[in-house]
Amino acid sequence: MELEFSLAELPSAAATFWKEMAGSTTFALHGQMGAGKTTFVKALCAAKGVKDTTGSPTFSIINEYAYNEDGMQKSIFHLDLYRLKNEQEAMDAGVEDCLYQGAICFVEWPGVVEDIMPLDTVTLTLEVLPNEKRLLRAQK
Template identity: 40%
Template sequence: MTKIYSLEEIDIVAQEILNISELKKVITFNAEMGAGKTTLIKALVKHLGVKDNSSSPTFSLVNEYETENGEVIYHFDLYRLNSEIEAYDMGIDEYFYSGNWCFIEWPNKTPNLIPIDHASISIKVLENGKRELTINN
């Protein structure tokens, strides 16, 4: 699926992503800094039923959210990660294989730890300020 959207349409895009048949629960987000990865993840988390404010886990590497029905969602920002060993030592593989939603920013920091069976979202900022999103499930 490829979609061009403005930030004002982020909620619609998030719902369209979640409506994808058999969407994988581990999703990587690939984009340059400031392209809107965290903004899209916030919208996804909201549509999944999280009422608390969500934010980027830049300093903690992972934020955990709970939906209204008790489902757990993990949001990773691996930008500050120094090595895959550091990620492995924090037990990142247990998160990835937990069966819970895992939204992963900067997955290129742990290429050997990302499950083979995952979805991938790429976001590109267009000259007019809109975003081009491509998802591979």
């Protein structure tokens, strides 16, 4: 799947993403600093009906957001592993617990945990285009 979108088109891109990625729960986000990874995750959370304030987990490492689906409360985990040096630090922070509890999980800077990511992880690459748009590529 490929999606090209502007900031104004984010809500529509998020809705399309969820339709295309139905059934997938773990996503590894790749892209240069400033590509819009966190902004895209915020839009995805909004599309799911998250009421919490969403933000970058750069310092907290893991943010958890709640949303309701089919009358049940569910979780979205947003992880930013940029500051972690190795897999052990990730394990100590509780990353593995997030990855394997069946909740939706977005992992920015997933390099340090590649060996423990679920086999069905979807790789997302976000690229800045010259026209101030973004290109999202998803690979299952």
